[in-house]
Amino acid sequence: MERLRYFSEVVTLQLIQEKCNNCGMCVKVCPHEVFELKNKKVYLTGHDFCMECGACKRNCPHGAILLDVGDGCGCAAGIIQGAFNGTTPTCGGPNEITCCN
Amino acid sequence: MASSNQKCGCGNSSELVPLQLKVPIDECGCQTTGGIPIQASTRYIIGDIKTKVGAFPQITSHLDWKDYLGAFKVRWGIRRDRYRVAPGLYAVGTPTERSDVFVTANYKLSFDLVRKNLKGMNSWLLVLDTKGVNVWCAAGKGTFGTKELVRRIQLTSLDKIVIHRRLILPQLGATGVAAHLVKEATGFTVIYGPVRAMDIPEFVQASYKASKEMRRVNFDWYDRLKLIPNDIIYNLRYLLSMLFVISVLSGINLNGYSIQQVLRNIIPIAKIIASGYFSGLVLTPLFLPYIPTQNFSFKGLMVGAIVSVLLFLNHSLDGNILAQFAEIFFISSFSSFLAMNFTGASTYTSLAGVKKEMRIAVPVQIILAAFAIIIFVLELTI
Numbered sequence: 001m002e003r004l005r006y007f008s009e010v011v012t013l014q015l016i017q018e019k020c021n022n023c024g025m026c027v028k029v030c031p032h033e034v035f036e037l038k039n040k041k042v043y044l045t046g047h048d049f050c051m052e053c054g055a056c057k058r059n060c061p062h063g064a065i066l067l068d069v070g071d072g073c074g075c076a077a078g079i080i081q082g083a084f085n086g087t088t089p090t091c092g093g094p095n096e097i098t099c100c101n
Numbered sequence: 102m103a104s105s106n107q108k109c110g111c112g113n114s115s116e117l118v119p120l121q122l123k124v125p126i127d128e129c130g131c132q133t134t135g136g137i138p139i140q141a142s143t144r145y146i147i148g149d150i151k152t153k154v155g156a157f158p159q160i161t162s163h164l165d166w167k168d169y170l171g172a173f174k175v176r177w178g179i180r181r182d183r184y185r186v187a188p189g190l191y192a193v194g195t196p197t198e199r200s201d202v203f204v205t206a207n208y209k210l211s212f213d214l215v216r217k218n219l220k221g222m223n224s225w226l227l228v229l230d231t232k233g234v235n236v237w238c239a240a241g242k243g244t245f246g247t248k249e250l251v252r253r254i255q256l257t258s259l260d261k262i263v264i265h266r267r268l269i270l271p272q273l274g275a276t277g278v279a280a281h282l283v284k285e286a287t288g289f290t291v292i293y294g295p296v297r298a299m300d301i302p303e304f305v306q307a308s309y310k311a312s313k314e315m316r317r318v319n320f321d322w323y324d325r326l327k328l329i330p331n332d333i334i335y336n337l338r339y340l341l342s343m344l345f346v347i348s349v350l351s352g353i354n355l356n357g358y359s360i361q362q363v364l365r366n367i368i369p370i371a372k373i374i375a376s377g378y379f380s381g382l383v384l385t386p387l388f389l390p391y392i393p394t395q396n397f398s399f400k401g402l403m404v405g406a407i408v409s410v411l412l413f414l415n416h417s418l419d420g421n422i423l424a425q426f427a428e429i430f431f432i433s434s435f436s437s438f439l440a441m442n443f444t445g446a447s448t449y450t451s452l453a454g455v456k457k458e459m460r461i462a463v464p465v466q467i468i469l470a471a472f473a474i475i476i477f478v479l480e481l482t483i
Binding site for chain 1: 276277278280293316317318389441447448450452453456457458459
């Protein structure tokens with residue numbers, strides 16, 4: 001199956017090579033194969049497939065990943081909800097009744 | 102109070118409910134998670150397993166028709182916020198101190214999928230309190246997170262129940278859980294398993310290695326189809342408020358206002374709104390990869406435009422030519438808005454991307470809709 005792709009060159013993901021010790025944790029947790037482990041070295045090869053879920057950043061023990069993460073997904077309804085509440089993008093209403101159970 | 106016990110449905114199962122005793126209990130003695138009573142039925146509990154630190158409920162891997170019916174209902178948004186199980190530790194089969202520990206969310210749909218796929222494996226299932234939200238969304242919100250996992254390990258005294266120090270988490274939980282911090286706090290090593298519970302048996306057979314396919318999130322037509330019913334229900338708020346506002350506006354005429362005119366217009370208006378709804382919420386998601394452009398709102402706009410122009414050519418739109426133009430604008434705009442909201446349900450859109458899309462899409466949608474409504478009202482009064 002062809003991989004679904006969103007816009008090019010907008011994603012905030014960055015890999016700081018100097019901090020990376022190539023443990024490969026980001027490769028394991030990424031749902032879109034954004035990272036690749038080649039010859040015991042981690043490369044950021046699928047930048048445009050990143051959905052900014054934040055799994056790699058959260059699990060990087062060395063702080064080698066830079067990324068702006070919201071609630072883990074790009075959701076227009078969440079951005080609108082956040083704009084109404086005057087907060088950052090958020091999912092879920094006042095009673096934690098969410099659209100994304 | 103017997104009556105209130107029956108109301109929350111846990112009256113006669115007190116010896117079978119999870120025995121961690123840390124679950125909040127409400128005034129009628131029912132277990133609750135975050136103030137909302139858990140699912141009345143705990144039919145999946147079939148016994149208990151004794152350990153050094155007490156007994157834990159044993160659950161079946163068998164899903165019966167009620168579980169499937171429940172899954173069908175939540176797909177349609179029925180009592181979805183209550184589709185929860187009590188957080189805590191459960192036993193599948195007859196686990197020992199050497200058995201694997203799997204971790205999941207307390208959304209019953211997630212819980213059911215995991216226990217079904219643990220069939221034949223004697224294992225422990227640690228259920229986190231995610232307020233009834235699935236693993237991935239809860240991980241994004243942080244409820245399926247490091248803090249809750251560490252707390253739940255401590256509450257259940259997991260370190261006294263198993264002698265190994267391994268936990269198997271769904272990969273999508275990684276958005277909320279930092280494996281290295283869990284290790285630091287509890288000594289347990291987090292192993293990220295497959296994205297989908299159905300791959301658990303294969304993952305275990307492959308010595309706890311998730312293949313590339315197991316780690317990848319897809320979004321095929323069936324994944325999209327499953328989301329449509331809930332979107333139809335969830336977005337009814339937009340449908341009904343549109344119907345109300347436009348119907349009220351449709352009473353304006355040269356002589357002032359006419360209720361009869363509203364009643365006459367309400368069915369044609371409902372037809373228009375339903376067309377936009379269907380275009381943006383059903384057609385766009387279903388044909389998502391086949392519609393040109395990556396932009397969800399533009400996809401929705403195109404589908405809405407095609408549907409409305411087809412209706413126009415088929416002479417299915419009401420009113421004079423001016424009104425029909427307004428209707429085409431409106432259907433396209435509404436469809437675009439709803440399709441844009443599908444970004445949240447999709448599995449590949451980034452926050453930065455959606456923000457970029459909205460900067461153009463929202464003004465366009467507002468202008469188109471405003472234009473449509475102005476033409477519509479003018480046409481009524483001229």
